[in-house]
Amino acid sequence: MIKKFGAVALAAAIALQCVPAMANGIMVEANGARAHGRWGGELGLGYTLSAGGFSLRPIVGAFIYQGDNDRYYEDDLSNGQTRCRDSTNGQFAKDSLCDNTAVKAYGKIEATYSIPLVAEIGGGARFSSDKVRPYGTVAVPLAPKISVKGNAGPKYYALGLKVGF
Template identity: 45%
Template sequence: MQKYLIIAAAAFLAAPATAQESGVTFELMGAEVQETTGAELGLGYRISSGGFNLDAAIGAFVYQGKGDDGYRYEASIDRCRDLSNGQFARDEFCDATEVAGYGRIEASYSFGQFEVGAGYRFSEDAQNPYGTATYEFGNGAGVKLNAGEDYLALGVVFRR
């Protein structure tokens, strides 16, 4: 995978400098990483030249973790319960929301409103190469799909 990213970076650098554009990218994606479902919020920077694009971004993967084994949320009564004594507990004891940081780099090529490419997502727990495809609506907004082994994300992207 690294070989493909190096080839894409070389092609990007060989493109005409007069057509270079750059800008900020924001993504909001629903994702499944290593069998954990959550949401990705990403902020990145893009450099484009001659149809070739190079993106680098950082972000947060927000998901429902395992939480403390001593408490359980019971949806039928909308309450948190202390499993050691059966009593109701404060809701924050049942909130197991976790956040994991990630970084990613992508190389892609644009065909009008469509864009296809490859990327590499890395975090403390996982490294995932993936393919990416985007359809842009023309106003800086678009729909994006990232798919690879143990990684799938679908959402919206905004570029300025």
Template identity: 55%
Template structure:
């Protein structure tokens, strides 16, 4: 299965992309998932300066010199792992819970999902310092 989410983890907004495996029996499901959380990092060393002529350049704040523009892109990646257990009621609403680990500690969360197509569901997760809403596809 694949998942794509908009998420907020530990006070930071970003996007999640995950890949997992779903084991299902009699309405019950177990899903181990691994993925990456993509977010705006906090590297203040490089900043974008805009000049009077409208041109923007990346600058190193430690020495004032111009720097490669890619250094001003603070995109950061953080790996995560999740394990979810749920129950789907007659092919409709799914309710369950899980635990998410991203390098700090395991954070428990609740989950709910609704089908939008035979193999696709809109889902949401809510827990301590974690919230996500997205799309999950089973293949």
């Protein structure tokens, strides 16, 4: 997976070097998403390349979700404290083991068309865990550089904010 993610990042970097005259700038996305059969959050960083209302946007980011490690749990003790325990043997464990947060890297590429003051519409592809998921995307502006953005495709849904710089 790291090789594919590296290849996507390298391709995005080369694309950014080849067309500086079309560049609009950096963008950040923060989405609630359903991917990999789980709900979680996406935090991404991208670069927008635009010409004549059309945009191409490579994005890299992290999908943050609740992992599968149910071995550790938080136990409320009679003295009012909460401690992390190992469910296999009942022993106390490091508190960090009870944090069941998991992270998966992703890469996306989006091609869109902007209808000024109305919406940006288009499609994209999301690369993660050796899978490519196509999706449609719509972004509605809230302010000049801030949009509410939704993505939907097979086994992938996301809704959140896109902020440009």
